Amino acid sequence: MPAITVDNLTKSFGQTLALDDLSFQVEEGEVFGFLGPNGAGKSTTINIVLDFARPTAGEVSVLGMDAQRHSRTIRQRTGVLPEGVQLYGRLTARQHLEFAIDSKGADDDPEALLERVGLVDAIDKKAGGYSKGMAQRLMLAMALVGEPDLLILDEPSTGLDPNGAREMRKIVQEENERGATVFFSSHIMEQVEAVCDRVGILRDGQMVAVDSVAGLRDSVGGGTTLRVTVDRIDDDALQAVRSLPDVGGATVEDQQPPTLVVDVDGSKTTVLSTLEDRGIEVRDFSTTEASLEDVFQSYTTDTEVYAR
Numbered sequence: 001m002p003a004i005t006v007d008n009l010t011k012s013f014g015q016t017l018a019l020d021d022l023s024f025q026v027e028e029g030e031v032f033g034f035l036g037p038n039g040a041g042k043s044t045t046i047n048i049v050l051d052f053a054r055p056t057a058g059e060v061s062v063l064g065m066d067a068q069r070h071s072r073t074i075r076q077r078t079g080v081l082p083e084g085v086q087l088y089g090r091l092t093a094r095q096h097l098e099f100a101i102d103s104k105g106a107d108d109d110p111e112a113l114l115e116r117v118g119l120v121d122a123i124d125k126k127a128g129g130y131s132k133g134m135a136q137r138l139m140l141a142m143a144l145v146g147e148p149d150l151l152i153l154d155e156p157s158t159g160l161d162p163n164g165a166r167e168m169r170k171i172v173q174e175e176n177e178r179g180a181t182v183f184f185s186s187h188i189m190e191q192v193e194a195v196c197d198r199v200g201i202l203r204d205g206q207m208v209a210v211d212s213v214a215g216l217r218d219s220v221g222g223g224t225t226l227r228v229t230v231d232r233i234d235d236d237a238l239q240a241v242r243s244l245p246d247v248g249g250a251t252v253e254d255q256q257p258p259t260l261v262v263d264v265d266g267s268k269t270t271v272l273s274t275l276e277d278r279g280i281e282v283r284d285f286s287t288t289e290a291s292l293e294d295v296f297q298s299y300t301t302d303t304e305v306y307a308r
């Protein structure tokens with residue numbers, strides 16, 4: 001049974017079509033990254049999954065239950081890190097957690113939860129004085145209450161410094177190992193790359209790609225660029241490289257010494273030996289893979305992207 005099934009979901013706000021016949025599934029036990037540029041419809045989708053907003057058309061089921069009819073049960077079994085700061089300034093971290101533990105009928109220890117998110121020192125401080133990162137840590141601790149089956153994290157690394165972001169990744173992994181399905185939205189590629197089994201890319205309310213990070217890389221064209229610095233290059237050698245079966249294209253950067261830029265999808269040594277067989281001296285070479293940032297850009301803008 002999938003953890004989340006979104007079926008032909010459409011949501012309009014007046015003239016704005018926020019979700020356009022959107023369908024996808026999040027499998028039980030996976031970490032699914034939900035990517036998309038600003039305004040793509042990520043929060044709208046999450047709001048419908050949690051029944052904070054109603055769809056114009058289509059259906060959503062969560063943990064095998066209809067998202068609208070069983071929203072209370074679903075929320076009991078789901079941990080949510082919402083977008084933006086949603087805390088009470090006059091309450092402490094301990095009070096926030098006691099409230100969350102009570103409303104979920106759970107028996108977690110607030111101190112242990114705050115220890116996990118690195119906020120135990122501020123347990124009795126009022127949230128009104130928290131930095132953005134501290135607020136984010138507290139909201140994450142609240143999401144972890146009751147060992148939820150499903151964690152929904154909306155832009156979880158907002159406001160976190162690099163250490164905080166690393167801790168967040170660790171918690172996502174621990175929760176996943178415990179058995180939780182994790183669904184998180186982000187536009188920070190590194191976060192997604194480090195923890196996700198699969199990634200869905202949303203653009204203008206439609207899913208334009210769903211795959212593993214490696215699969216997405218492949219889909220935007222092999223993804224490896226080989227740069228070879230040579231003593232000289234001639235047309236014969238250039239044509240020979242271009243006609244290799246694994247080569248998608250090759251160009252020469254006009255500089256001294258010249259550099260050959262080759263889009264290659266297999267063996268790089270064949271490219272090097274093709275050059276050497278023609279008496280060309282290979283002085284240096286390097287390879288780069290398309291970053292996930294490049295992949296994201298190629299799916300969410302109309303520009304073509306190559307590995308740098």
Ligand SMILES: Nc1ncnc2c1ncn2[C@@H]1O[C@H](COP(=O)(O)OP(=O)(O)OP(=O)(O)O)[C@@H](O)[C@H]1O
Nearest residue numbers: 013016017018036037038039040041042043044045
């Ligand atoms: N309550 C609302 N009223 C009117 N329009 C809305 C409302 N909520 C969202 N929208 C519109 O729906 C579209 C999708 O917005 P949404 O907030 O879901 O995008 P997002 O992918 O979460 O963006 P971001 O990354 O900026 O948070 C946008 O065009 C937005 O302006």
